[in-house]
Amino acid sequence: MYLVTAATADERAGCLVGFASQSSIDPPRFVVWLSRANRTYRVARGASHLGVHLLRRGDRAPAALFGGETGDSVDKFARVAWRPELGGAPVLDEACAWFVGRVRDHFDGGDHVGFLLEPVACSPRPPGRPQLLAFTDVSDLSPGHPA
Structure with missing residues (x-):
């Protein structure tokens, strides 16, 4: 699971996402998929960085x-x-690790839209091998927005 944040001059938003992946090694690229039903998607459409x-x-x-x-x-x-980090992207202090990506493109994926990111800033690597939040850890949560 990933927590994605976005900001424009007027608003901030953030949500958990389960669909995300590195998509290129050279150049480095990462894609996060945001639900069209989610407020974070609406804010992210106007954001330069996530x-x-x-x-x-x-x-x-x-x-x-x-x-x-x-x-x-x-x-x-x-x-x-x-x-706020580069491009105004909100970075949470509680995160184990984070990166900020410049939005390079959007892709229609049906009920989700892919945001192609170019990493431009990142946290230091966390020590050791932390156990990361997985879908099974949050499967009991009801989404904050209707599907």
Whole structure:
């Protein structure tokens, strides 16, 4: 699972995503897929950069906030420590690791849209081999928005 954040001059948004992958080695590229039903998708369409975060298995609070609440009714960023990074992309302090990607393109994938990212900034590598948040860790969460 990944936690993706986006910002424009007027608003911020973020959500958990299960569809994401490295898509090129040279040049480095990564794709995150955002649901058209999600507020983060609407904000990301106007963002120049997105933040992509990894959470540890025990990071239930940010996972529940960004996976089970909608930014249409809750200011998620009022409940977490964060800072703006390149392009204004919000980066969460609780993340195990993160990178910021410049949005290079969008791809229609049906009910999800792929955002092709060019990594431009990243956190230091976390020590050791942390156990990362997986779908099975959050499968009991109800999405913050209707499907």
